[in-house]
Amino acid sequence: MNSPRRVTLQDIATSVGLSVNTVSRALAGKSAVSEATRAMIKAEADRLGYVPNTMARSLVLGQAMTIGVVITNPSNPFYSRMISAVEQRGSVLGYSMLLVVSEENHTNELRAVDSMRRWGVDGALVVPVQPEVEHWRRLMAAGTEMVLVNRDLPELDCDLVGIDYERSAYEATLHLLDTGVEQVYLLEEDLQISTVRARVDGFHRALAERGVPPESVRELRVPTRRRAANTLPWEPAEAYELAQHLAADVPPRSGILVGNDSFALGVYRAFSEAGRVIGDEVAVVGFGDHPFAAYLAPGLTSVRLPAEQVGAAAVDQLVARIGRRGSAAPRARISFPGDLVVRGSSTHRQPAAADPGSS
Known part of the structure; x- marks a missing residue:
């Protein structure tokens, strides 16, 4: 049994009664071919099952x-x-x-x-x-x-x-401060990478601009296992373990900026188990606006990344x-720029679990 023959530009040209050069220019999107002719050639190419030969084009x-x-x-x-x-x-x-x-x-x-x-x-x-x-x-x-x-x-x-992570973290921190928090926390990754450094810089720029005293700020690094091939890029477990200790010490009217939404999951669980009310006595802002963010209770305020x-x-x-x-x-x-999507975790209220948020 013979294998099916690959459809060529010559096959299309013969079928439509035009030159191979015209067919080639039409399928490549080049000028000097009318839109009506281009549409007719593309339709015939689809009918015949033409697939461009990428290797030949590369040569x-x-x-x-x-x-x-x-x-x-x-x-x-x-x-x-x-x-x-x-x-x-x-x-x-x-x-x-x-x-x-x-x-x-x-x-x-x-x-x-x-x-x-x-x-x-x-x-x-x-x-x-x-x-x-x-x-x-x-x-x-x-x-x-x-x-x-x-x-x-x-x-x-x-x-x-x-x-622009520096600007995004700066604006997220200003949002936390605008909610009236009196103690500010940063939970960040422990990796020495430019994105983390930029978020930390933005966090500190906002604090300096508002004159927040050092004793009202605490910065913590979440140990990650991202160098291990069998782990996810971010593990909520590490943030959960750290947040268990934090939940017992954080005073009311505190705000927490978390370096990614997966860490925020760990924070939510730890604070819930400790009977601490996120969105009321503690404000939380994440990074990434992952699909689950709007469906937490309360919905997680997060920086949406394009x-x-x-x-x-x-x-x-x-x-x-x-x-x-x-x-x-x-x-x-x-x-x-990132886009801060504000939900119930930082507005001192208890919205519906699936609040889609607003920018």
Whole structure:
């Protein structure tokens, strides 16, 4: 039995009575083809089951038409949403995606660099394990364009697309202070990464601006196990254990800024078990606005992060770099603001559990 033959541009051209060149330009979205002709050609291509030959296109263009994406862990809701945006935007621009997960492990990241060099990707979107940079320098020196995503490596001459975490934490802390809290707490990750540093800086900037005395502030680092491959990126358990001690000591009219919503889950459980009322005597604000945030009781006030915008913008920036490979264009630093979604955990009331929140 003969295998089915792959439909070619010539097949479409013969079917519609036009040249192969016209068919090729129409399917590539190029000009000099009327919209009516383009629509007719696309309809016939769909009818015949035409699938573009990416390998052949790569040979013609001299590019792999592949973007490498290195992230820490896809179970992080921010990164799962970002990956979807990268895949969708990359597909529109004709690029496939090679995904590698580092699990916050430097050795895994070195393997990721090797994988991208073997596959010959045209460019890489990287959420780096910090602070090492030499392997990334080697990748760039080998001709692979690179854009950092969400985390910064200031030592690296590289574009960055991410979130303005400093501003977001600053505004979230001001919101807590505006609720009238008298004691302020910060529960943050213990990883030495740029996103954590930015949130801590924003927290302290707000306190300094409002003249909050040091004795009214307490900063705690939640021990994480994110370097272990068998754990989720954030474990509520660690925050729960820490918050069990905190719940016994926190005075009424306190406010807690939590570095991510998963840690906030641990805080909710510990305070509930201790009979402490979140949203009344204790205000809580999280980061990430994960899907469960609106369905806690009370709903969790949280900073919503525009993962889809970050992913799409990172692809656009990388593809632009690939297009002008070797140029000395200034490095870009693109940041998107977080959006504070206010719910019952910081408004001293008890709303319905599924309050969708407001910005």
